[in-house]
Amino acid sequence: MKVFLDCEFTQLNQYSKLISLAxxxxxxxxxxxxxxxxYSVEDCSDFVIQYVLPQLELPRFGQSLxxxxxxxxxxxxxxxEELEVCSDAPHWDWGFFCDLACADHQPWPVQVVSQPTNLTSLFNQVNAEALEQVELCELPHHALLDARMLAELFKILASSLILSP
Structure with missing residues (x-):
């Protein structure tokens, strides 16, 4: 089974810290x-402060590490069943996922495939004409909404046989 992963984090550099995961x-x-x-607000880029942090609902979804x-x-x-983790940015998201999944020297979750599937590479293989039939909107920079959109896009492309297996 495919599981679609998205994360929001403080900034796009080696010092980024996880804010949310879906x-x-x-x-x-x-x-x-x-x-x-x-993380603290001081760790965040201006973009994250403007677009990501205002969407958080910490009283509802907040948890400690x-x-x-x-x-x-x-x-x-x-x-x-076996879980295939799919991300449109595995070079960022996968590390955060791994840090959470194997924290405190826990063993790797046996049902999770040990490498992510890069959705961007997969989507780049899609026929350009067929992709024009799919209405794409900008991701809202909210981990759960973005993960839902990735799952829906994959479902549309796969069901239309636009995406080769």
Whole structure:
């Protein structure tokens, strides 16, 4: 089963810190968390301050790093089938996912494939004419909404046989 991953983080550099993470499975299960203790506003770029932070709902979705690690492992453990983590930015998102999934020297979750699928590479293989039939909108820079959009785009392309397996 494919699980679509998206993260929001403080800035686009080697010092970035995780703000929020979302997973949306092909079957509709969702995991979403906003971290409460991994960053400060001072760590954030102007873009993140303007577009990402105002969308957060910390009273509803906020968790500490330790709580997030536990809840992510519970979420992943709820799947019997093998999970293929798909991201449009695995060079950023995958590291954050791995840090949470294997925290405190926990073993790798057995049902999760150990390498991500790069959706950008996959989507680049799509027939350009066929892709014109799909209405694309700008990602809202909210991890859960972005992960949902990635899952929906994949579903549309796969069901239209536009995306080769």
């Amino acid at each position: 997973l949306v499975s092909e079957s509709g299960q969702e995991f979403y968390v906003e971290l409460t203790d991994t 330790v709580e997030t690690q536990d809840s992510l492992r519970r979420f992943l453990g709820g799947f019997a």
